[in-house]
Amino acid sequence: MDKRRVRLLQLALLVFLVLGWEFSVRLGWVDAFFFSKPSEIALRIFEWFKSGEVYRHLWITLAETVLAFTSGTLVGVAFGLWLALSPVAAAVLDPFLKALNSVPRVILAPIFTLWFGLGIASKVALGFTLVFFIAFFNTYQGIREVSPVVLANARMLGAGRNQLLRHVYLPSAASWILSSLRTSVGFAVIGAVVGEYLGASAGLGYVISQAEGVFDTTSVFAGIVVLAVFVVLLDVAVSVVERRLLVWRPEPGQEGGTV
Amino acid sequence: MDKRRVRLLQLALLVFLVLGWEFSVRLGWVDAFFFSKPSEIALRIFEWFKSGEVYRHLWITLAETVLAFTSGTLVGVAFGLWLALSPVAAAVLDPFLKALNSVPRVILAPIFTLWFGLGIASKVALGFTLVFFIAFFNTYQGIREVSPVVLANARMLGAGRNQLLRHVYLPSAASWILSSLRTSVGFAVIGAVVGEYLGASAGLGYVISQAEGVFDTTSVFAGIVVLAVFVVLLDVAVSVVERRLLVWRPEPGQEGGTV
Amino acid sequence: PEKPKVTLAVGGKSLVVYLPLTVAEQLGYFADEGLDVRIEDFKGGSAALKALLGGSADLVVGYFDHIVRLQAQGRDLMGVVLMGKYPGLVLGVRTELADKVKTPADLKGLKVGVTKPGSSTNYFVFYLLAKEGLKPTDVAIIGVGGGSSAIAAVERGQVDAISHVEPVITTLEKRGQIKVLVDTRNKEGTEAVFGGPYPAATLYTHRAFVEKNPETTQRLVNAIVRALQWMQGKSAEEVVAIMPKAYYQNDPELYTEIVRNSLGMFSENGLFPEAGPKTAYKVLSMFDEKLAAAKIDLSKTYTNAFVERALTR
Amino acid sequence: MVRPTNSTPAVELLRVTQRFGEYTAVADVDLRVDEGEFVAVVGPTGCGKSTLLNMIAGLRPPAAGEVRVFGQSLEGLNRRAGYLFQADALLPWKTALGNVALGLSFAGTAREEAEARARGWLAKVGLGGFEDRYPHQLSGGMRKRVALAQVLIMDPKILLMDEPFSALDVQTRQLMENELLRLWEEDQKSVLFVTHDLEEAIALADRVVVMSAGPASRPIGNFPVSLERPRDVTEVRLTEAFLEIHREVWGLLREEVMRAHGQA
């Protein structure tokens, strides 16, 4: 359970996976054309960073991801709040939202290009449509899970609508909302990268797309690895927020007074 | 709040949207090349069903969706359960899962084809990778939200590990898991359709992809509409399950004894 | 035949460059040969190629370029019948800029849209620039995607010029958005640009497959050659008439126009012209050091044997 | 000291009925709490005492009948009332201090002032030094006391209290009872006090109302308590008058409970 052991296990797992991959390729069990080789991928990433060419792409993808993530989360949470608190609106809009969520975003790319051009905006829009729904559905459910007693208490103490939101609904739904963040960090990145992949002039998705065009699997995987590391870092940021927001919870095994 | 009023409002909203779309196109505010016209789309759908050619595609997409949805949910829930109950495994695997969730599935399509061939399996795999993460993250969080007192009580009553799972963890996480189903129905469809869109010989995604190749926006939208209706129907099925599983909850405004 | 059930992968079946494939399918030529052909449609030729390499498809209908590239990576692929003699790549410029930009040399400093960075449309631009003595970095290359997003990009003024293929080109022309600068949909254009024929849409596969299934290969080639011969002298309307309704129902006029603009591209007999592969290699290796460094035996990239046998029937 | 019977009662229930689905919890209840009156409600468990309070608080409108507050028919929440819930109702994400200061901050009191007053109230309920604890870090009795402070700090005209002291030890309980009486006497509050402790009911109230066993429970006894005010809750228990009322109420209650258990 202690931190160091966890880190060691992670390292061991990582080494195991990487070596397994390397040797599967070297022994010809899997095809290097499709999977490249970890050693080459590492080299490629190293070169990218050494030459510095990757920074520009990374920066653009980061900007798109962060924008899609924050805008999608904010609007999704706001929408979730609104609908959870307006049963009629929720009942009316429910099928429309479900239907919208089922539209494959890849197909919408031309419309995004038309509306938002080829720059950052269209990628953010794509990521937004993924993040929004995850944040929305979780917030909606989170709000409905608010303890009726706590809610009644706050109302009796004179809380107005906004105060209920701030002091009751949001803190209560916090673990739902934070959980949606966990899922949607990944989806924000996907939105940005797929957007770039479909049409762009910079960004990691662009790099990957270009590499795919010339069958350069090494660069494709190098791009994916950079992406993944990047998401893990973003997730650490979310975790920090989570720990700060949820100080009030009993840590498992520390629930003395309540039990 | 009553059902009929909701249905009427939905109808009104639908009519409003459709008419707005139709007239924006007819008046030249938006370009029919990109947006087609609702009237034409309706006609196209009508023809599809009349000629019966759409059934084969629909059937395949349905099969893929249902398979991706059920397999992704089952494995995601099982995995969520496992990790929520094994803190060490959770701590170790956490960054790996986050990293995996950030890999754009579109880029993986060739690998899925490699592993699973061109048939249904590769599309199911694509949908699976979307549904899995949503189900996983929600289950994981849901399990950790179990009330410590209720848990302690069940343990004192002699519940073994499996019994805790069945009688405490799963029912308690039910609303989390069900909420993830809401989100992931849409993503299961997206997985299937995007899979077909990227490479297939049948299915709605294939139909859409063909239509895109010849700039047949009408068919593209017709495909999207059929899809959307299809998801709304699937969602109704999920709602029925939800209502059956959550009979034990106070309906809002009926919490007399508790308050 | 050795393998009556065949899976063909194609990167965009409804694209007009692959028209002969649909003709053969629609007219039942594969069935006539006793073959059960299943056509799997992919987004893009490279995805189709990957299906072949991964073993889920038996043959690919795709661009000849890919054979050359993959030969350099040690994959022994070979073309068995040629469908398109000319690559069909077109460079157009936005109508507003038409009087300023008259040759590729005028592109300097402008934004040029291509389907995807690293794709044929991209190298086409580089090639044209190189011919004018310009460097690839003299323009900004922007990926605009394959379908209607390309149209959107031009119409919104996101790019100044575009290097693309059908149906984007004709659509843009009809909408009055671009003026064509360089056109390789026909003999004159192609020879002016490349100095010779440039093989394009090709039916290809692993050499091993051909050696293992000569009969199946022969029958596939027979069907394609028959389709190419059928197309000779047909008008665009006649060709469109046998196409699946889904291809033209949206705008029959536009589709017919696209077919008309493209009919000249198709090979009349399926034979690879001897100079073709050389042109392709020359062009490709200009921008790909690995390719330039690789020793490629171009005679191994194709065979005319099957077509010749088909023609003698 | 007998309180004057005011003309408009603070709370008035007129033939009030409440149902949960098929089950009728309380039926045809008439009840009146005058301004400044302290009414205790006792009754078998599950008879519908909390249900009554919920209706008076406006949390769940009656299925039939009318609730009047200071003469006006109640619509929505009862803004004049403070409600100490039977169940745990603290906000788990706020510290003890935050919970007590909550009502004031809702009302727009400046943060410092709200916290200063909350600190004072926490000390009054014997929880000085526990300001920064979250509810899960408090014992059951401590949580109840925080909830008490949370309601009392708002100084409501009507106090609805659902078994407020049952989780407290006898002595703390008496301290709290005396505090409550002091507050109530200071400014004419109207109190509706649910308890299972008959002695507590008699010691505190002007009037003890006994509810019948459910279903369709209603008041079946009404015992005015004419003990001197101000009272000390410990001492008053030893008086003859006290024991007299106690015997009466006890007899009635006992019958009801027996009836309820016999039924089952």
Add this chain to the structure above:
Amino acid sequence: MVRPTNSTPAVELLRVTQRFGEYTAVADVDLRVDEGEFVAVVGPTGCGKSTLLNMIAGLRPPAAGEVRVFGQSLEGLNRRAGYLFQADALLPWKTALGNVALGLSFAGTAREEAEARARGWLAKVGLGGFEDRYPHQLSGGMRKRVALAQVLIMDPKILLMDEPFSALDVQTRQLMENELLRLWEEDQKSVLFVTHDLEEAIALADRVVVMSAGPASRPIGNFPVSLERPRDVTEVRLTEAFLEIHREVWGLLREEVMRAHGQA
């Protein structure tokens, strides 16, 4: 009837300490419950009574010291004990019947039998007819009684009860108390009973343990109750011996509470 002092105690705490972060709730507690003994624990609210029970249940191992159950050092959960929690601990997604039958079904009893016995227990706690209600549809006192049935149906050798009857009206409470005594007398159960009702403690127990106020609370008084068995909880309260012990314990407790409140 004085119980024989058995050689191996059912529960034994040896210099047990429990901390929550910086806060030491209980310190150096020595406590012993013999087999068949009924021990009541009283103390100021928040002193650490629930904390003690949690340790004996094995839910939270002590920070220092040792818990022994029937002579063996406790590792993990205490499988011999049944625990009636202070807080609501019913499974919200099970009906009253399902909740009561739960322990039996965990133990592998066939469904019909488990349900039949659960039905019997529900009737015993006066809730016949409420089998199909979910917890949120029950009143506070009803939920407590369901929890009681849930624990008692398992017939544990050691019973840990944290204020089990405080939400019940006096009469129901006495019924339950008598039922508990009957069960306890039938088969040598060891009971550790936390309550705030001193009379209840004395009426039921063989021994009353008084805890000091927290922090670092520990037992400061130990009063054997040598009243005749079997007792009737109503009648025993009137005896002289009862009043004697009551006065003693009361005095000690009062001091503690005053100290606690003075401190704050």
